Amino acid sequence: MVQRALVTGATGFLGFAVASELLDRGVSVVALSRGGELPGDLADRGVSIVRGDLSDRLVLRTALAGCDAVFHVAADVNMWKKRWLDSLEANVEGTRTLVDSCLESGVTRFVFTSSASTLGKPWQQPPRALAMIDEQSAYNLAPLRMVYPHTKWLAEQLVLAAQDRGLQPVITHPTAIFGPGDWKRNLLPLFRAARGPGGLAVPGGFRTTCDVRDVARAHVDLALRGRPGERYALGGEVLSVRALFDRIARVVGGPSFRRELPDGLVIGLGRLLDAVADLTDRPPLLSEEMALQSTFRVGVSSAKAEREVGYRSRPLEASLVDTVSWYRARGWL
Numbered sequence: 001m002v003q004r005a006l007v008t009g010a011t012g013f014l015g016f017a018v019a020s021e022l023l024d025r026g027v028s029v030v031a032l033s034r035g036g037e038l039p040g041d042l043a044d045r046g047v048s049i050v051r052g053d054l055s056d057r058l059v060l061r062t063a064l065a066g067c068d069a070v071f072h073v074a075a076d077v078n079m080w081k082k083r084w085l086d087s088l089e090a091n092v093e094g095t096r097t098l099v100d101s102c103l104e105s106g107v108t109r110f111v112f113t114s115s116a117s118t119l120g121k122p123w124q125q126p127p128r129a130l131a132m133i134d135e136q137s138a139y140n141l142a143p144l145r146m147v148y149p150h151t152k153w154l155a156e157q158l159v160l161a162a163q164d165r166g167l168q169p170v171i172t173h174p175t176a177i178f179g180p181g182d183w184k185r186n187l188l189p190l191f192r193a194a195r196g197p198g199g200l201a202v203p204g205g206f207r208t209t210c211d212v213r214d215v216a217r218a219h220v221d222l223a224l225r226g227r228p229g230e231r232y233a234l235g236g237e238v239l240s241v242r243a244l245f246d247r248i249a250r251v252v253g254g255p256s257f258r259r260e261l262p263d264g265l266v267i268g269l270g271r272l273l274d275a276v277a278d279l280t281d282r283p284p285l286l287s288e289e290m291a292l293q294s295t296f297r298v299g300v301s302s303a304k305a306e307r308e309v310g311y312r313s314r315p316l317e318a319s320l321v322d323t324v325s326w327y328r329a330r331g332w333l
Helices: 013-024 057-064 081-105 147-165 188-193 212-225 241-252 263-280 288-295 303-309 316-329
Strands: 004-008 028-033 048-051 069-072 109-113 131-133 168-174 176-178 201-203 206-211 231-234 238-240 259-261 298-300
Touching (some): 013 212, 069 081, 081 109, 109 212, 147 168, 176 212, 176 316, 188 241, 188 316, 201 288, 206 212, 206 241, 206 298, 206 316, 231 303, 241 259, 241 316
Parallel strands (some): 004 028, 028 048, 069 109, 109 168, 168 231
Antiparallel strands (some): 206 238
């Protein structure tokens, strides 16, 4: 039983949902917040806010007081090589400081939110058809020099290594998340783009989708029943990027026809925009890393989480409808 838990990243999409799920189950929640504020109704529901970040051990000691579990959801989702050191500091060193602070405070139950991007993929000989992967697919993307997957993978390694010091970690690998509660509007450009011309061209890869509420529920279930040292992929429906855009377009009222771009063109465009971004010092709309990930033809199996903790992700259509309704209720779409 978890009675009091620290959630990092509660100001973000998944972290907000994890904090909400914990509250729904009667768990007292502490949230780390740089600005001292939280989105939505979290503060009104009694979440204790500790102002600060992962680099401050004194702040973490305060946040961890009385906790019996930690949900480390915070991450720098950066895919621009120029910001490599920033991602290393946030995703790796921040995780290291939190793990050390947990062990110093006697908090051993630790759920680490990684990413499906750290699961190994057949990139050296890319399949033309769909290939399925899961937790057993060992990370093999280091030669591609991608920022986000590599820094998250490094963080995974130090979390797992801390088992020798008494930590009891569980690692999750969520896929492409949809649903209500995107307070930072990270997905909003995707939904706005889906209202555009029907001839819009999209990459030819595949996506595994899931619902933020179901992923949050799985995080709490895994804290209670997950096996320490184990990794769990959290996905749902697998479909092509083209089919995903068509689904979103149908929900927002946009045209349904999308053309697929050749992989080489997508990657070349990403490299070009990376170069422009390096010159202007402004993050690219499409980086080489984003382009590469958009061309992978893989799906992610959640069979292990389904088998061990009963994980299920609701139908994509329901997630998209709820996402659009949530945006519209706030006048954002």
